[in-house]
Amino acid sequence: MxxxxxxxxxxxxxxxxxxxxxxxxxxxxxxxxxxxxxxxxxxxxxxxxxxxxxxxxxxxxxxxxxxxxxxxxxxxxxxxxxxxxxxxxxxxxxxxxxxxxxxxxxxxxxFNPDHFLDIRQAEGELPARAMFGMLRRYNELYNQNVQGLLTSQGIEWQQMRREVQQKISSPQAVRSFVKSQMSVAEEFLDRMDGLRDRDGTVNDFLPEIYRYVTEAIGVVCFDGRLGVLNANDRDGQNFIKAVNTSLSLIYKELFTPPLYKLVTTPMFKQYCENMDTIRGLSEKHINNALKHPMTDGRMNLIQQLSYQSKLTYRQIFTFLSELFFGGVDTTGHCLVFSLHALSRYPEVQEKLYNEIKDYSSSDICNGALDSSSYLRAFLKESLRMFPIAPGLGRTTSKDTTTAGYHIPSGTNIVLHYDMAGKDERFVPNPTEFIPERWIRPIPTYISPYVTVPFGFGPRSCPARRTALQEVSLILIKILQKYKIEATTEDLPIKMQLLNCPSKPVSYTFIERET
Known part of the structure; x- marks a missing residue:
C-alpha cells in the first residue's frame, strides 16, 4: 500500500x-x-x-x-x-x-514523424522487435526452436536477413517474378468475368482478393501454381482461413497476459492448430519446388536458398512459410484499399488508366512498371490514406532521447505513422487524395517517415517490392478492361492486428469500350 x-x-x-x-x-x-x-x-x-x-x-x-x-x-x-x-x-x-x-x-x-526519426537513428545494425510471442513459442515447441525473420533477434536475425535479402528484395529478383505473377493476374481477370452479376457488380470481393494474393505470392515462394483460383480448391481455402484466424489471435495476444509461456492456453492451442495448417501446406509446396528442373538455367527461389546460401533446410522452410503466410492479409488489404480509392476518386482512376492503358504484357516484362510514376504515387497515397497496419513496432537496442525524454535500451515503441499520415501538421490537406504530392519534384516537403507501411531500416519488409508489383499487375489488368465504381461511399475499417474492412466490400466493374 x-x-x-x-x-x-x-x-x-x-x-x-x-x-x-x-x-x-x-x-x-x-x-x-x-x-x-x-x-x-x-x-x-x-x-x-x-x-x-x-x-x-x-x-x-x-x-x-x-x-x-x-x-x-x-x-x-x-x-x-x-x-x-x-x-x-x-x-x-x-x-x-x-x-x-x-x-x-x-x-x-x-505520433510525430520527427520522433520516428529519433528511433530510426537509434536502431543500429541489429534492430529488435517484441512481437509475435505466440509464434516464437510455437517455433520453440514445434519447429526445433528455429526462428524466422519475424521472431529472431540479434546476430541470428542478421545472418538470415543477409542470406535472403538479394534473393527476394533486389530489383533484379523482383523482376524475375513478373512473368509468373502476371499469369496469375490474367487468370484472376478471367475469373472475374464469371463473378460479375448482370450490372457488373462483384459482391463480397475480399475473399476473391485473398485467392489472388495467395496464388500470386505462392508462385514466388514455390515456383509453381497452387490452384487457389480453382473454385474447388480446399487446401488454399483452409490456408487462407488459417492465416485470417492466426492474425486475429495474435491481435488478441496483445491484450492478454502471456500465460501460454507457462501452459497451453485455449488461445495458444487454437493458434498452434492454425499454424500447423499453414506450415503443413508450405512444406508440401517447398518439397515439390525442390524437384523442379531449372528454367533457362535459372534456379527458383527455394533452389537459390538451398544451394547458394548458408541456411539450413529448417531455416529456409521457416522463412518461406512466413513469407507465404505474411503475404495474404497484408497484400490483400493493400489491394482492396487501392480498389476502394480508385472507385471513390474517378479523376485519379482516369489519370492512372491513361498512364497504363497501352501497356502490353511484353512492356510490363521489360520494365514498364519502373517508369510508372503515377502508379507508384497512387499506391503511396493509397497506403497513406488507408494504411495496412496501425503502426510500426520497435524495441530500442540502445539508450536514446526523443521529445526530451530519455528512452532506455529494451523499450517497446510503437510508431503510429497511420495517424501521422492523416495529421494536418505533417501532411497538407490530409483528407484529400492527391497522388501528385509524391511525384518529383514534390510540391511541399513531407517527412519521409510520415508513411512507412513497410517499415524502415534493416528490419523493413523484405518483400515490399514483390508485394507492390503483385498489386500493380492486377490493378493494370483490371483498369485496362474495366472502369471501377463503388457500391458504397464509405469503407468502414477495423483493426485485427492489421486494418481490414469491417463489412463485405463490393465493386462494380463496367467493361470499357474497345
Missing part, C-alpha cells in the same frame, strides 16, 4: 508541477508548429533537462493488470476499435504516450 500511495503522490506532484493554462498552451502552439495543435493542453517542458521515461504522460497503471484495465470489461476502451482507442490516447496525452500494459511490459506510443 505504501508503494501504491507513493506512486499516486508522485503522479499528483507531476500534474501540479507541469500544469499549463489554456492561454499559455495556445501561445506555445503559435510559436512552433511541432507542438500538437489539439484541444487538450500541451505540457511544455519547464526545463531543458532531459526527463525520464517515467515522466511520459499516459493512463494510470493498476496493480497486477497495469493499464490493461482500459481494454477489459468495464474499461473505457472495452469493445472499442483499437484505432479509435489510440486516437483517444493521443488526444488525452499528446504526441508521446506511455502505457504500462501489464507490470514489466511498457509501450511508448509516438
Amino acid at each position: 505504501k508503494s501504491v500511495r507513493k506512486v499516486l503522490e508522485r503522479g499528483c506532484q507531476f500534474i501540479t508541477k507541469h500544469s499549463y493554462s489554456e492561454s499559455a498552451v495556445l501561445q506555445d502552439v503559435r510559436v512552433t508548429s511541432r507542438l500538437p495543435a489539439v484541444s487538450e493542453p500541451y505540457v511544455k517542458p519547464t526545463t531543458r533537462k532531459e526527463r525520464s521515461m517515467g515522466d511520459i504522460p499516459g493512463p494510470s497503471s493498476l496493480p497486477l493488470i497495469g493499464a490493461l484495465w482500459q481494454y477489459l470489461p468495464g474499461g473505457r476502451f472495452y469493445g472499442v476499435d483499437f484505432n479509435e482507442s489510440v486516437k483517444s490516447l493521443q488526444k488525452m496525452y499528446g504526441d508521446v504516450v506511455r502505457e504500462d500494459i501489464v507490470p514489466g511490459f511498457t509501450v511508448i506510443r509516438l
Whole structure:
C-alpha cells in the first residue's frame, strides 16, 4: 500500500508541477508548429533537462493488470476499435504516450514523424522487435526452436536477413517474378468475368482478393501454381482461413497476459492448430519446388536458398512459410484499399488508366512498371490514406532521447505513422487524395517517415517490392478492361492486428469500350 500511495503522490506532484493554462498552451502552439495543435493542453517542458521515461504522460497503471484495465470489461476502451482507442490516447496525452500494459511490459506510443526519426537513428545494425510471442513459442515447441525473420533477434536475425535479402528484395529478383505473377493476374481477370452479376457488380470481393494474393505470392515462394483460383480448391481455402484466424489471435495476444509461456492456453492451442495448417501446406509446396528442373538455367527461389546460401533446410522452410503466410492479409488489404480509392476518386482512376492503358504484357516484362510514376504515387497515397497496419513496432537496442525524454535500451515503441499520415501538421490537406504530392519534384516537403507501411531500416519488409508489383499487375489488368465504381461511399475499417474492412466490400466493374 505504501508503494501504491507513493506512486499516486508522485503522479499528483507531476500534474501540479507541469500544469499549463489554456492561454499559455495556445501561445506555445503559435510559436512552433511541432507542438500538437489539439484541444487538450500541451505540457511544455519547464526545463531543458532531459526527463525520464517515467515522466511520459499516459493512463494510470493498476496493480497486477497495469493499464490493461482500459481494454477489459468495464474499461473505457472495452469493445472499442483499437484505432479509435489510440486516437483517444493521443488526444488525452499528446504526441508521446506511455502505457504500462501489464507490470514489466511498457509501450511508448509516438505520433510525430520527427520522433520516428529519433528511433530510426537509434536502431543500429541489429534492430529488435517484441512481437509475435505466440509464434516464437510455437517455433520453440514445434519447429526445433528455429526462428524466422519475424521472431529472431540479434546476430541470428542478421545472418538470415543477409542470406535472403538479394534473393527476394533486389530489383533484379523482383523482376524475375513478373512473368509468373502476371499469369496469375490474367487468370484472376478471367475469373472475374464469371463473378460479375448482370450490372457488373462483384459482391463480397475480399475473399476473391485473398485467392489472388495467395496464388500470386505462392508462385514466388514455390515456383509453381497452387490452384487457389480453382473454385474447388480446399487446401488454399483452409490456408487462407488459417492465416485470417492466426492474425486475429495474435491481435488478441496483445491484450492478454502471456500465460501460454507457462501452459497451453485455449488461445495458444487454437493458434498452434492454425499454424500447423499453414506450415503443413508450405512444406508440401517447398518439397515439390525442390524437384523442379531449372528454367533457362535459372534456379527458383527455394533452389537459390538451398544451394547458394548458408541456411539450413529448417531455416529456409521457416522463412518461406512466413513469407507465404505474411503475404495474404497484408497484400490483400493493400489491394482492396487501392480498389476502394480508385472507385471513390474517378479523376485519379482516369489519370492512372491513361498512364497504363497501352501497356502490353511484353512492356510490363521489360520494365514498364519502373517508369510508372503515377502508379507508384497512387499506391503511396493509397497506403497513406488507408494504411495496412496501425503502426510500426520497435524495441530500442540502445539508450536514446526523443521529445526530451530519455528512452532506455529494451523499450517497446510503437510508431503510429497511420495517424501521422492523416495529421494536418505533417501532411497538407490530409483528407484529400492527391497522388501528385509524391511525384518529383514534390510540391511541399513531407517527412519521409510520415508513411512507412513497410517499415524502415534493416528490419523493413523484405518483400515490399514483390508485394507492390503483385498489386500493380492486377490493378493494370483490371483498369485496362474495366472502369471501377463503388457500391458504397464509405469503407468502414477495423483493426485485427492489421486494418481490414469491417463489412463485405463490393465493386462494380463496367467493361470499357474497345
